[in-house]
Amino acid sequence: MASNGLLNGLKLYGSWASPYTHRVQLALKLKGLEFEYIEEDLTNKSSSLLLHNPIYKKVPVLLHGDHSIVESVIILQYIDETWTDNSLLPSDPYERALVRFWCYFIDDKLGTALGTVFKSAGEEQKLAVGEVHENLKLVEGELQEGVFKGRRFFGGEKIGLLDIVLGCGSYWLSVFEKVADVKLIDSEMFPLFCSWLKDFEEQPEVKEIIPAIDKLLEYAHGVRQLMLSLSSAAGDPTTTTTTTTTTNNTDDDQGSKD
Numbered sequence: 602m603a604s605n606g607l608l609n610g611l612k613l614y615g616s617w618a619s620p621y622t623h624r625v626q627l628a629l630k631l632k633g634l635e636f637e638y639i640e641e642d643l644t645n646k647s648s649s650l651l652l653h654n655p656i657y658k659k660v661p662v663l664l665h666g667d668h669s670i671v672e673s674v675i676i677l678q679y680i681d682e683t684w685t686d687n688s689l690l691p692s693d694p695y696e697r698a699l700v701r702f703w704c705y706f707i708d709d710k711l712g713t714a715l716g717t718v719f720k721s722a723g724e725e726q727k728l729a730v731g732e733v734h735e736n737l738k739l740v741e742g743e744l745q746e747g748v749f750k751g752r753r754f755f756g757g758e759k760i761g762l763l764d765i766v767l768g769c770g771s772y773w774l775s776v777f778e779k780v781a782d783v784k785l786i787d788s789e790m791f792p793l794f795c796s797w798l799k800d801f802e803e804q805p806e807v808k809e810i811i812p813a814i815d816k817l818l819e820y821a822h823g824v825r826q827l828m829l830s831l832s833s834a835a836g837d838p839t840t841t842t843t844t845t846t847t848t849n850n851t852d853d854d855q856g857s858k859d
């Protein structure tokens with residue numbers, strides 16, 4: 602996307618590996634909106650980020666003229682309501698409600714369980730893997746039986762808001778599988794979800810936004826090692842016992858990649 606914020610007065614504060622940032626980048630791209638992108642160092646947040654998102658202090662933040670808008674799903678809705686061409690939300694109020702419900706579910710349930718898989722080991726991780734499966738089963742059920750049944754995307758023939766929210770994050774499933782040495786997705790378990798994800802990832806606008814998997818793997822590997830060593834230093838017995846195993850597994854993965 603062009604780095605010229607003049608046209609729409611749009612600036613986006615983001616982080617290159619952040620799926621929440623990718624959501625906003627994708628929505629802006631699908632709407633054909635130009636914006637200025639500002640990469641944040643999340644280990645040393647800028648005073649501008651803290652000024653514009655003083656409560657959560659997170660990316661993404663969208664600036665539109667004098668307004669700062671925070672929280673990715675709220676930003677997506679703001680974009681859709683402000684630039685109404687290529688609508689991301691369905692026109693039917695009930696379908697809009699369903700889209701909003703599943704967006705909430707993705708962050709509240711699926712994202713939370715996935716986060717636990719990433720930062721834990723042993724029994725806690727096993728339980729979190731089970732939760733990810735349960736949540737993916739619900740998404741699969743929705744594709745099989747729900748109002749979205751038979752559609753190419755949740756948005757119909759084109760990517761909609763729910764596709765953006767679920768899709769910008771689902772590529773982490775395969776990254777976490779490698780880094781945390783777990784099995785999260787399987788085309789036999791979740792055939793409709795897997796074919797939806799493949800189609801989503803093949804869209805040219807999506808390809809331009811998702812970083813290279815190798816880069817994500819390297820980044821996620823480093824973050825996981827740091828998280829495990831911090832919890833082991835804090836004396837978490839579950840993580841301490843299993844850190845060695847996990848480290849060995851991921852070292853093996855690294856070895857096989859070389």
Ligand SMILES: N[C@@H](CCC(=O)N[C@@H](CS)C(=O)NCC(=O)O)C(=O)O
Pocket residue numbers: 616618619620621643658659660661671672673674
């Ligand atoms: N619910 C937020 C989540 C945003 C979020 O977690 N952003 C992360 C990057 S992926 C962040 O800024 N982390 C910095 C921190 O937690 O200090 C949204 O949807 O925008």
